[in-house]
Amino acid sequence: MAGWGDAPSTAAVTVLIADDHALVRDGMRSLVAAVLGEVHCLEVDDGDALMRAARRHPGARLALVDLNMPGMERGARLAELAHVHPGLPLVVISALTSPDVVRRTLDIASVHAFVPKSAPSVQISAAIHAALLGHKLPFAHRAPQARRPEVVLTPRMEEVRQLLRQGMSNKLIARTLGISEGTVKNHMSEIFKALQVSNRTQAAQLDAERL
Known part of the structure; x- marks a missing residue:
């Protein structure tokens, strides 16, 4: 696993992880490694640093981005990132999940998934796979509860x-x-x-x- 100062090996996939909380970045780094194997993670904690990292590392295969970190203007900078780097697949992981925010985010062509921060790891894993395969996932709206007999799934x-x-x-x-x-x-x-x-x-x- 490499950090900012290390050069990635030729086999490693380069992934940008953008979140202003170190614990969240740690979790994302571990999850990305579990999904992709050998990976070179570049971690940033604000919108300006994200833009610089994307510019300095044009070979990055994926970016996991928090909408609400400093410098993102509550997500407005995401459109700028997508415009400047249209070939960089984006997965948004955010606590901001209002319908308007989700809609505007998924309208951006290079955003392949919008994942709430409360989502289980399997949902984030699915978003990573989808982004790398070029698929766009619909937002998983929570359906209203329907009363049924007790259900047990493995x-x-x-x-x-x-x-x-x-x-x-x-x-x-x-x-x-x-x-x-x-x-x-x-x-x-x-x-x-x-x-x-x-x-x-x-x-x-x-x-x-x-x-």
């Missing part, structure tokens, strides 16, 4: 359903979780049965928390 089934909520296909879910597409289909069938639903849309929208 941890793996919960992961599959979380990725399903991101609008991912079975193929992309399989790639994200490192399992076969056939296994994803089997999990999907079990999820439908457990939630008492008949299709992917219902499974994604239904709140399966214990009542």
